[in-house]
Amino acid sequence: MGKQINVSLIGNPNTGKTSVFNQLTGLNQQVGNYPGITVEKKEGICKLPRGLKAHILDLPGTYSLNASSLDENVVIELLLNKNDRDFPDVAVVVSDVENLKRNLLLFTQIKDLEIPTILVINMADRMERKGISLDIGILEAKLNTKIALVSARKNTGIEELKELILNYRQISTEPCLHASIMDPEYFGRLRKAFPNQSLYKLWLVITQDVNFGNVNRHSLNDDNSFHTKSNSDLKRLQQKETILRYQFINGLLKEGLKIDLNSATDLRIRLDRILTHRVWGYVIFFMVLLIIFQAIYNWSSYPMDFIDSSFASLSEWTKNMMPAGPFTNLISEGIIPGLGGIVIFIPQIAFLFFFISLLEESGYMSRVVFLMDRIMRRFGLSGKSVVPLVSGTACAIPAVMAARNIENWKERLITILVVPFTTCSARLPVYLIIIALVIPDESFLGFNLQGLTLMLLYLLGFGTALVSAWILNKILKIKSKSYFVIEMPNYKLPMVKNVAINVVEKTKAFVLGAGKIILAISIILWVLASYGPGDNFNKAEEIVTSKHIANADSNLEQEIAAYKLEHSYIGILGKGIEPAVTPLGYDWKIGIAIVSSFAAREVFVGTLATIYSVGSDEEETIKNRMAAEVNPVLGGPLFTFASGISLLLFYAFAMQCMSTLAIVKKETNSWKWPILQLVIMSAFAYLVALIAFQVLK
Amino acid sequence: MKLTIAHLQRGQRGIIKELIVDKIPLKLLEMGCLPGNLVELVQTAPFRDPMYLNINGSHLAIRKETALLIEIELI
Numbered sequence: 161m162g163k164q165i166n167v168s169l170i171g172n173p174n175t176g177k178t179s180v181f182n183q184l185t186g187l188n189q190q191v192g193n194y195p196g197i198t199v200e201k202k203e204g205i206c207k208l209p210r211g212l213k214a215h216i217l218d219l220p221g222t223y224s225l226n227a228s229s230l231d232e233n234v235v236i237e238l239l240l241n242k243n244d245r246d247f248p249d250v251a252v253v254v255s256d257v258e259n260l261k262r263n264l265l266l267f268t269q270i271k272d273l274e275i276p277t278i279l280v281i282n283m284a285d286r287m288e289r290k291g292i293s294l295d296i297g298i299l300e301a302k303l304n305t306k307i308a309l310v311s312a313r314k315n316t317g318i319e320e321l322k323e324l325i326l327n328y329r330q331i332s333t334e335p336c337l338h339a340s341i342m343d344p345e346y347f348g349r350l351r352k353a354f355p356n357q358s359l360y361k362l363w364l365v366i367t368q369d370v371n372f373g374n375v376n377r378h379s380l381n382d383d384n385s386f387h388t389k390s391n392s393d394l395k396r397l398q399q400k401e402t403i404l405r406y407q408f409i410n411g412l413l414k415e416g417l418k419i420d421l422n423s424a425t426d427l428r429i430r431l432d433r434i435l436t437h438r439v440w441g442y443v444i445f446f447m448v449l450l451i452i453f454q455a456i457y458n459w460s461s462y463p464m465d466f467i468d469s470s471f472a473s474l475s476e477w478t479k480n481m482m483p484a485g486p487f488t489n490l491i492s493e494g495i496i497p498g499l500g501g502i503v504i505f506i507p508q509i510a511f512l513f514f515f516i517s518l519l520e521e522s523g524y525m526s527r528v529v530f531l532m533d534r535i536m537r538r539f540g541l542s543g544k545s546v547v548p549l550v551s552g553t554a555c556a557i558p559a560v561m562a563a564r565n566i567e568n569w570k571e572r573l574i575t576i577l578v579v580p581f582t583t584c585s586a587r588l589p590v591y592l593i594i595i596a597l598v599i600p601d602e603s604f605l606g607f608n609l610q611g612l613t614l615m616l617l618y619l620l621g622f623g624t625a626l627v628s629a630w631i632l633n634k635i636l637k638i639k640s641k642s643y644f645v646i647e648m649p650n651y652k653l654p655m656v657k658n659v660a661i662n663v664v665e666k667t668k669a670f671v672l673g674a675g676k677i678i679l680a681i682s683i684i685l686w687v688l689a690s691y692g693p694g695d696n697f698n699k700a701e702e703i704v705t706s707k708h709i710a711n712a713d714s715n716l717e718q719e720i721a722a723y724k725l726e727h728s729y730i731g732i733l734g735k736g737i738e739p740a741v742t743p744l745g746y747d748w749k750i751g752i753a754i755v756s757s758f759a760a761r762e763v764f765v766g767t768l769a770t771i772y773s774v775g776s777d778e779e780e781t782i783k784n785r786m787a788a789e790v791n792p793v794l795g796g797p798l799f800t801f802a803s804g805i806s807l808l809l810f811y812a813f814a815m816q817c818m819s820t821l822a823i824v825k826k827e828t829n830s831w832k833w834p835i836l837q838l839v840i841m842s843a844f845a846y847l848v849a850l851i852a853f854q855v856l857k
Numbered sequence: 858m859k860l861t862i863a864h865l866q867r868g869q870r871g872i873i874k875e876l877i878v879d880k881i882p883l884k885l886l887e888m889g890c891l892p893g894n895l896v897e898l899v900q901t902a903p904f905r906d907p908m909y910l911n912i913n914g915s916h917l918a919i920r921k922e923t924a925l926l927i928e929i930e931l932i
Contacts, residue, residue, distance in 0.1 A: 224887045262889055262915050392879050399878050402886050428916070429899075436900045436909060530918045534906050537920075543907075643882035643923070648899075648909060648916040 165214040166246060167206070167325055170235065170270060171254035172263050173221035174523075174649035176282045178202075179312035180254050181218040182657055184322070191665050200564070201234075203246075208326045217246050223262075225269040226398060227368055228643075236368055239273055240361060250328035251277045252321070257287055257294070258650065260417060264303075264409045265402070268336040271305065272360040276331040278306050278324050285311040291420035299416040304332045313655055337408055339363050342400050346389070363401075367394055431651055435527050445528055449550060452515045460507035467507070471500030489690065490683070498682030502675040505819075508585065509558045510667050512551055516562060517662040519547075521654035529646055539626045540633020542571040542644070549575070549625060552582030553618070556820040557670060560827055570638040576827060577837060578629045580820050581813070583621035586761040590811050591617055593765055596783055598804025613808075620812055670823075685730070685756055685763075692728035700724040730756070744810065744846070745803030745853040747792050757816045764811075794857075802856035806849040813845035860931065862910065863924040865898035871929035872896070873912075880926050889913035896929060 171177035181189070185204030192201045202218040219238065220231035227233045238244055239251070251270050255263030260281065271277045279299075287293065300307050306324050310317035324331075339360040340347035350362055389397070434440050479492040519525045525547070533543030544566040551559035559579045566572035583591075591614060599610045696703070704720045725731050734752035741751040749768065757764045768786065789798035815821070821834040828834070865871060873894050881890070889912045890896075899916065900909040906921035 223884055226883050226887065228882065228884055259915065261913070262887075265887055395878055395883065398883055399886055399891075402883075403891055406889070406891060432900060432909070436902070438901075438903045526918075530900075530907055530909060531902055533918075533920070534902055534904060643884065644907065644918075644920045645882060645885050645888065645923075646907075646918045647888070648918055650916075 164205075165208070165212065165325060165328065166249045167214045167216045168238065168246070168248035168251050169216060169218045169254060170251055170266065171221060171280075172223050172256070172259070172266060174647060175221075175254045175256040175259070175263060176312050177221060177254040178218060179655055179658055180252075180280060180282060180310060180318075180321075181216060182661055183312050183315060183318050184214075184216055187661070189661075191669065206322065206325075208322050210326070212326060214322075214325055215246075217248070222266065224266055224402075225364060225368075233368075236364060239270070239275065240364060248275060250325060250331070251275045252280055252325070253277060254280045254282055257281050257283050257292055258290060261406075261409055261413060264412075265405050267303070268405050268408065269360075271303070272335040272337055272339065274333045274335060274358060276328045276333055278308060278321070278328070278331065279303060280308045280310050280317075280321060282310050282312055284309045284317065285314045293418045293420075295416045295418075299412065302412045302416065303336065304334050306331055335360065337401075337405055339401075342397055342404065346397075367398060428650055432527070432648075435524065436530060441527070441531050445531060448519075448524075452512075452550070455511055455515065460511050463507040464504055467500065467504045471496055471503070475500075486690075490686065493690070494683045494686030495679070498679045498686075502671060502679060505555060505557070506667055506671065508554050509670050510663050512554055512558045512562075513663045513666045514659065516547060516551070517659045518654050521652065521658055523649040523651045526646055526648050530648065533644065539629040540571070540574055541626075541629050542566055542568060542575075543646075545571065545575040545629075548579050549582055549622070552579045552584060552625075553621075554585055556580045556582070556584050556817060557823050558666070560820065560823045561666065561670075563827070570633075570636060573638065573828065573833070574629050574632045574636065576824055577632060577833065578625040580815055580817065580837065580841065581621050581625040581628065583618045583812070584761075584817075586817065587617075587811055589762055590757075590764045591808060593783060593786070594799070594804050594808055594811075597786055597799045598801050617808065617812055624813065682759060685759060688730040688733070689725060689728050689756075692724070692731065694727070696727040697724060700727065725752075742793055743853070744849045745791070745798075745800070745806050745857065747789070747798055749789075750798075750807070754810070754814075754816075757811075759818050761811065761816050800857070802853050805856060806853035809852050810845045810849040813841055813848055815841035815845075859928050861925050862896060862898070862908065862919075862927045862929055863905070863921050865896070865908075865929070867898050867900065869931065870895060870897045871931045873927060874930050875928040877926045881923065885917075885919065885923065888917055889915045890927065895932075896927075 169177055169181055181202065181204065184206040188206075189202060189204030192203075200220070204216050204218070206214045206216050208214055217238075219235045222232040222235050225236050225239070227236055238246060239248075241247060251273075253263075253267045253270055255267065267277065267279055281294070294309070296307050296309065308317050308321040308324055310321060312318075340351070342363075347359055347363075351359060354362055435444060475492045475496040478496060479488060482488040482491070516525075519528070528546055529543035531543070532546045536543055536545050545563070548559040548563040551562050556579050559582070560576050563572050563575045563579070566575060595610050595613050599613050602609050604612065691697070700723045701720050704723045705716065726734075730752055731748075733755060734748040737751045737755065738748040741748075741754070746754070753764045753768045786799055787797065790796065791798045791800075791803075815838045821838060824834040824837060825831055860871070862871070862873075873890065873892050873896055875892060876886075876890070878886075891913075894913040896913075897911040898908060899911050901907075902909075904921075907918045908921060908924050909918045910916070910924075
């Protein structure tokens with residue numbers, strides 16, 4: 161029996177659909193994208209009784225078949241296309257026992273497509289506490305289907321669901337609601353024009369902007385054999401459809417559902433009174449943020465230090481164990497540090513996704529969106545942009561991924577485009593060393609000037625993000641429906657399994673996706689820095705040694721390294737761009753550090769360390785070296801207040817992160833946006849740095 | 858002046874009378890915002906925008922501009 165049963169999991173958001181998916185498939189799942197769009201495609205394999213298997217597709221959450229986002233389009237496009245590889249043999253609609261009325265709306269629509277449809281009533285463990293009792297017999301009879309009463313949390317009812325999936329052929333495909341009762345005359349004409357099609361499918365094709373086999377909306381509208389309706393008439397009909405469906409559902413639930421309100425205790429009301437309070441709500445949100453920041457900075461520093469030192473010793477070990485030569489160098493100086501550069505991000509990303517999925521699973525995230533929407537709207541963002549902007553202070557990569565939660569494409573795109581302005585942790589080492597060099601360690605009105613500068617840089621990041629969002633909002637002409645309806649789900653204790661799977665999947669996506677690019681860049685950088693043309697590079701040792709005889713012996717090796725770097729390909733590149741960076745107050749060495757920073761900003765300090773031939777990474781020594789550098793054009797110290805500020809501003813604004821560009825490409829599915837980000841942000845950074853230096857010098 | 862959801866006070870309830878179908882997202886209708894249904898204002902953010910409602914058992918938040926389009930009758 162090679163044939164698998166194709167199952168589509170469908171349901172409203174917040175019904176625990178993903179929990180059901182996780183229970184059915186376990187870790188036997190994979191996350192990808194639908195071709196051409198960034199909507200996440202989750203699929204998995206479920207073992208059924210009697211050795212059969214089901215292919216389970218977890219479709220994006222949707223409230224109805226009237227699509228209003230890309231995610232929802234995926235659902236109807238699949239359900240209308242019988243030829244799709246994933247077209248379901250059986251649809252499983254997941255509903256939440258507490259929101260059965262609303263959830264059944266979608267169920268009746270799916271049922272009307274004449275696909276065998278199973279109804280899952282999830283969160284059955286809450287029934288007693290909420291005083292809910294169901295008459296499954298009546299519901300099954302009226303809905304003409306089979307019902308599985310499931311608790312994904314307690315893992316009950318899953319086996320029964322598998323049994324139902326196995327026997328899907330026994331489920332009736334009779335529709336719940338005959339579309340023609342909406343407007344008998346109109347549907348009569350439709351039936352005459354297209355005698356062989358299901359009326360409800362035709363209705364969906366008329367009202368939705370999707371393709372349906374070879375019949376599409378336009379060919380239907382152009383057909384003269386029946387008169388189409390105006391958009392507003394269609395919408396009135398859709399309203400009528402919704403009312404009719406609710407009438408059917410109300411009648412059904414009157415018999416099949418009993419709620420004893422006396423036994424219902426509502427945690428929601430009490431929690432919402434505090435968490436969405438116009439003062440306390442913000443105070444609590446601020447404290448939650450503080451805790452998350454603390455955790456991301458402090459907790460992840462231990463594993464990050466460990467990863468850092470492990471990769472350093474691995475690199476050392478490889479160098480010692482393998483025969484000397486370019487291949488060993490490539491592995492020990494190029495590939496291993498490159499891999500380390502990927503792995504070192506894992507703790508921060510995992511922690512961030514851990515907290516984000518806790519906030520989402522518990523239902524708190526909707527409250528934050530509610531609190532922040534009004535403020536963010538002024539800048540062309542949505543309440544939902546808060547999460548990415550906050551995450552951006554750790555790392556822009558997971559932040560860009562977190563923007564997926566924003567349904568409105570324009571608001572999501574703007575969020576993705578402005579997130580790299582927030583001060584990510586990779587900018588921190590650069591800021592720290594430059595501030596130590598050019599800002600005096602004095603206090604001003606009781607505040608330490610250096611600390612104040614750092615805080616200003618953080619505020620500058622947020623401010624620039626908001627202002628550029630405001631500008632983008634004015635410029636971008638993207639039509640996307642700008643409604644704002646957000647469900648405020650019940651508070652729930654997060655399920656360990658869901659959180660764990662989410663963290664693992666998101667982290668894996670980062671390591672495999674962005675990781676490839678970081679690795680490639682670090683190999684290229686290594687090659688450019690390790691090879692150079694001509695005698696200057698290849699005979700560096702002899703040249704430096706001969707010059708060095710007079711001097712003491714101590715720094716010979718480091719000087720050779722510095723000389724080699726100056727004449728390597730990257731050194732030549734640095735010299736080449738020197739004219740461009742001189743007006744900003746930099747020399748060719750900073751130029752190189754900036755160029756290599758385009759792989760990742762934190763490379764800056766390391767690059768300067770090598771160039772200034774300081775063997776160790778210790779900041780104090782680099783600092784002293786940097787302080788002693790002389791400006792080749794103007795004379796005097798290279799790092800002055802003017803050039804320091806110029807450099808700080810450059811790093812605050814420039815788009816110097818290949819991994820972020822890669823993830824933006826992945827999330828927007830186009831090179832257009834990352835390239836625009838790179839060009840505009842870097843040009844802006846250059847301009848600001850230029851003005852700052854020229855004014856201050 | 859017509860009474861709309863935007864005029865509700867916290868804890869106050871009303872019955873939806875009429876809504877401007879062309880301007881209201883269909884999603885809101887599907888979540889139960891239909892004539893005849895009960896609506897209660899649970900909470901508002903500062904400046905009374907957005908508004909957190911309980912419509913017919915569905916808890917959701919909408920912006921004030923949308924709330925102004927839904928006419929109600931107090932109970």
